Amino acid sequence: MSRFIGIALVVAGFVMLPLAAQAQITGSAHDFSDGSVFTTGGEICVPCHAPHGNQNAAGNVLWNHDTTVAAFTMYSNPSTLTGSMNAAPGTTSLLCLSCHDGTVALDSFGGAAGAVFATGGALVDTDLTNDHPIGVEYTAATAATDGELVDPSVAGSSPLGAGTITADLLFADRVECASCHDVHNTANQAGLLHVSNAASALCLACHIK
Numbered sequence: 001m002s003r004f005i006g007i008a009l010v011v012a013g014f015v016m017l018p019l020a021a022q023a024q025i026t027g028s029a030h031d032f033s034d035g036s037v038f039t040t041g042g043e044i045c046v047p048c049h050a051p052h053g054n055q056n057a058a059g060n061v062l063w064n065h066d067t068t069v070a071a072f073t074m075y076s077n078p079s080t081l082t083g084s085m086n087a088a089p090g091t092t093s094l095l096c097l098s099c100h101d102g103t104v105a106l107d108s109f110g111g112a113a114g115a116v117f118a119t120g121g122a123l124v125d126t127d128l129t130n131d132h133p134i135g136v137e138y139t140a141a142t143a144a145t146d147g148e149l150v151d152p153s154v155a156g157s158s159p160l161g162a163g164t165i166t167a168d169l170l171f172a173d174r175v176e177c178a179s180c181h182d183v184h185n186t187a188n189q190a191g192l193l194h195v196s197n198a199a200s201a202l203c204l205a206c207h208i209k
Contacts, residue, residue, distance in 0.1 A: 028185035029122075029192060038107035038116045047109045048095075048183075061095070066108040068098045070126045075133035083142040086135030086174065093134045096177040100124040134176050138165070138206070148208045159195045159205035169194070 025031055033044045040046050050064035072088055098104050102123050105114025143149040150157050152165035160168045169179045181192045189196050
């Protein structure tokens, strides 16, 4: 088996990437497979996704977890928000908040009612007034009006590489939870971030300070 490590295998027309190139959710804060929080039958993906019999939430991510229907109090500060603000988190953020808002149990997946709720730093709550705004528009026009934001449409603006912030981090031109956080921990960064925030690098990717 060792001779195959680091080599992409082509089987029946499909390319199997080496393990090092795959997501690092194993062992991350989103890995509940060891049963220390709740039982998943040893599966990592099942609390959020199911290939069959899933709840098929908007976004077609084969969603398997109960989705929050809570009412959220959004961040609101006219002096820092020059773009339009949604009245509620976007679809992508609602999936995240379905564990982190404290109204839906972590183990409410696959039709189970669940009994384990987020606590401590994992609990964001439904009051988002003291959190980074989500559902807020971020466009080239927003950046020009604000004066302290990077133009998200410029090539190379993305902290992920040569792409744009718009293409890599935004959802329908809006900031959502997944704009900063990578739920699958692909980059293997603290806080499930897309890139390290050492010296505020992730913050400064968008904010000119």
